[in-house]
Amino acid sequence: MKLFLKELSDIPGVSGFEGKVREFIKEKIKDKVDQIEVDKLGNLIAFKKGKVNKKLMISAHMDEVGFIVSNIEEDGKLSILPLGSIDPRVVLGKKVVVGEKQILGVIGSKPIHLMEGYEKVSFENIKVDIGTTKKQEAEAKVKIGDFVSFAPNAMVHGEWISGKALDDRGGCSLLIDLILEDLDLYYDTFFAFVIQEETGLRGSGPCAFKIKPDLAIVIETTTSGDNPEFPEARRSSELGKGPVITPAHRGYVNDERLFNFAVKVAEENKIPYQIKRRTAGGTDAARIAITTGTPSLVISIPSRYIHSPICVLNINDYRNTFKLLSLILIKEVL
Amino acid sequence: MVEIKEVLKNLSNLDGPSGYEQPVLEYIENVAKKIANVEINIDKHGNLIVRRPGKGKRIALFAHTDEIAFVITKKEFGNYFRIHTFGGVDPKVVISQRLRIHTKEGISYGVVGMLEPHLQTEEIRQKNITFDDLFIDIVEKADKVQIGDLATFDSEAFELNEKYIAGKALDNRASCTALLYTLELLNQFIVSGDIYFVFSVREEDGVSGAINASYQINPDLAIVLDVTHGDIQRPSYPKIETGKGPVLDIGPMIDYDYFNKIKNLAEKLSVNYQIEPNGNHSSTDTDSIQIAREGISTLLISIPLRYMHTPYEVVNIKDIEETARLLSFFLARGGE
Numbered sequence: 001m002k003l004f005l006k007e008l009s010d011i012p013g014v015s016g017f018e019g020k021v022r023e024f025i026k027e028k029i030k031d032k033v034d035q036i037e038v039d040k041l042g043n044l045i046a047f048k049k050g051k052v053n054k055k056l057m058i059s060a061h062m063d064e065v066g067f068i069v070s071n072i073e074e075d076g077k078l079s080i081l082p083l084g085s086i087d088p089r090v091v092l093g094k095k096v097v098v099g100e101k102q103i104l105g106v107i108g109s110k111p112i113h114l115m116e117g118y119e120k121v122s123f124e125n126i127k128v129d130i131g132t133t134k135k136q137e138a139e140a141k142v143k144i145g146d147f148v149s150f151a152p153n154a155m156v157h158g159e160w161i162s163g164k165a166l167d168d169r170g171g172c173s174l175l176i177d178l179i180l181e182d183l184d185l186y187y188d189t190f191f192a193f194v195i196q197e198e199t200g201l202r203g204s205g206p207c208a209f210k211i212k213p214d215l216a217i218v219i220e221t222t223t224s225g226d227n228p229e230f231p232e233a234r235r236s237s238e239l240g241k242g243p244v245i246t247p248a249h250r251g252y253v254n255d256e257r258l259f260n261f262a263v264k265v266a267e268e269n270k271i272p273y274q275i276k277r278r279t280a281g282g283t284d285a286a287r288i289a290i291t292t293g294t295p296s297l298v299i300s301i302p303s304r305y306i307h308s309p310i311c312v313l314n315i316n317d318y319r320n321t322f323k324l325l326s327l328i329l330i331k332e333v334l
Numbered sequence: 335m336v337e338i339k340e341v342l343k344n345l346s347n348l349d350g351p352s353g354y355e356q357p358v359l360e361y362i363e364n365v366a367k368k369i370a371n372v373e374i375n376i377d378k379h380g381n382l383i384v385r386r387p388g389k390g391k392r393i394a395l396f397a398h399t400d401e402i403a404f405v406i407t408k409k410e411f412g413n414y415f416r417i418h419t420f421g422g423v424d425p426k427v428v429i430s431q432r433l434r435i436h437t438k439e440g441i442s443y444g445v446v447g448m449l450e451p452h453l454q455t456e457e458i459r460q461k462n463i464t465f466d467d468l469f470i471d472i473v474e475k476a477d478k479v480q481i482g483d484l485a486t487f488d489s490e491a492f493e494l495n496e497k498y499i500a501g502k503a504l505d506n507r508a509s510c511t512a513l514l515y516t517l518e519l520l521n522q523f524i525v526s527g528d529i530y531f532v533f534s535v536r537e538e539d540g541v542s543g544a545i546n547a548s549y550q551i552n553p554d555l556a557i558v559l560d561v562t563h564g565d566i567q568r569p570s571y572p573k574i575e576t577g578k579g580p581v582l583d584i585g586p587m588i589d590y591d592y593f594n595k596i597k598n599l600a601e602k603l604s605v606n607y608q609i610e611p612n613g614n615h616s617s618t619d620t621d622s623i624q625i626a627r628e629g630i631s632t633l634l635i636s637i638p639l640r641y642m643h644t645p646y647e648v649v650n651i652k653d654i655e656e657t658a659r660l661l662s663f664f665l666a667r668g669g670e
Binding site for chain 2: 090141225278
């Protein structure tokens with residue numbers, strides 16, 4: 001296990017701009033797979049031969065939440081639209097990177113001294129400051145349509161890691177680690193690094209349509225809510241308690257056979273695991289099942305504060321998720 | 335030679351919450367000693383006083399070195415703690431920030447978390463966040479963290495469009511940098527005056543540092559350097575802009591004889607300046623210095639800054655340069 005979490009989290013790759021993430025992954029795996037291709041939409045599909053002539057698709061999404069420049073204002077500041085679901089309250093006072101030229105910027109915030117009472121935050125009032133004071137000056141550096149990504153900030157803290165894009169570079173890192181492990185794969189296995197999950201599950205459907213898998217596993221980082229502000233009864237998972245196996249989420253009740261199989265493997269091998277307790281949030285499993293009718297399952301690393309500039313994962317959870325997946329991939333599931 | 339950008343970035347990256355300014359003071363002392371032959375004194379209260387001895391009027395320049403910070407107030411379960419602030423911070427800018435916690439055994443790191451939007455209820459989504467709603471997830475060395483430990487933003491200073499520096503604590507390290515550059519520029523002059531550069535402590539927690547120093551030094555003139563809100567239209571105020579030069583403050587805390595002198599000098603030197611009016615209080619050290627001892631003549635010069643008291647404040651380098659240029663001529667002439 002090599003854990004590419006830190007490097008992957010620091011690459012800018014908001015939805016629709018996954019190129020740099022794709023290049024990084026391709027470089028790491030290209031010599032370890034039987035075939036590799038990039039499809040029309042930008043999905044990266046790597047193939048490894050298995051023992052039987054049936055196809056398993058295992059996917060993770062390359063994109064992260066971020067923004068697109070929607071206007072360049074007269075005062076040289078940039079207006080933005082979110083890509084993916086972002087709470088506007090998490091973006092104030094953050095450093096950002098804009099466009100292919102990677103222009104640095106700051107999302108400024110009105111000084112508290114000048115506020116009258118509590119001022120609500122909305123994206124209309126959030127502007128990116130790239131240090132330009134005139135529209136023309138800004139236009140020489142950025143253009144409408146450029147991506148805006150939170151600046152690299154990943155840091156490993158012993159058994160914990162914090163960083164902007166762990167959702168779902170955590171999943172991408174697991175897939176790379178599984179490829180490098182040279183497992184004795186049971187199925188013909190398609191490792192799919194897909195685009196634009198955050199903007200409405202856009203990459204996984206066409207990808208599955210092309211592969212036509214017999215079964216699919218989606219690797220995600222999922223919500224937890226295991227913090228002091230949130231009632232314990234409403235948590236969806238907890239960090240440090242192992243991979244999260246999803247029975248059902250928005251848009252798809254996960255395939256019962258796959259779900260039971262994953263639970264059985266975890267039980268038999270004494271791998272800590274948890275069953276996701278909430279149905280909030282959809283994943284590519286829904287899209288894959290809808291597009292191709294493929295039985296699908298989501299397995300996730302429990303995470304905190306996803307869809308914000310700084311998510312937190314527990315590296316033990318990563319290890320246990322890896323362990324569980326490496327056992328599933330060598331077995332007959334269906 | 336003071337490389338303004340480098341000095342400012344270094345100062346921004348050092349942590350010095352009120353009462354814990356030591357690393358900042360050490361850095362300033364080292365830079366100052368290289369610039370000129372100065373007398374260094376650290377007073378009982380912790381202020382760093384750099385004296386450039388000379389004959390003539392005693393003029394003291396003040397810049398506070400401390401920054402806004404947080405304090406760990408309560409332990410919850412696991413690695414979770416609660417925080418509060420001193421020094422006026424909008425709780426919204428603390429959300430999703432990584433903080434450095436200064437424990438007795440070194441630095442720990444924590445993330446101020448925000449519940450994922452997927453799990454938020456309408457009530458949580460609409461909530462006006464206060465410090466009581468925030469929690470910090472200590473991801474590194476949680477076992478070392480104790481109630482009462484202080485924390486600072488983990489942001490690293492960087493250059494924004496070449497003209498600006500963005501980073502934490504530019505309030506008031508921008509002024510500290512301007513003072514160091516002033517000290518250097520004075521090397522070009524025969525100075526008629528006894529000049530004290532006071533790098534004071536504890537402004538953000540209630541101004542005690544500068545008061546102490548002004549009682550000791552008893553200057554003929556005190557010039558306070560601080561930052562002010564730039565590039566934002568405050569109702570009933572002229573709009574102060576970054577890049578348009580030092581801000582000369584007026585109001586009840588200002589000595590108008592000296593104000594007119596420095597304003598006239600700015601015009602003579604073609605230093606662009608802006609005028610900022612103050613009402614009852616300037617919210618700087620100036621007001622307290624004015625009433626020290628039997629009263630002290632004071633001037634306030636402000637450097638415009640965006641996004642005050644947030645993890646990335648922004649200042650224009652040219653404003654620091656011009657502030658220092660104006661000050662060096664003014665000091666060389668003995669405050670005339």
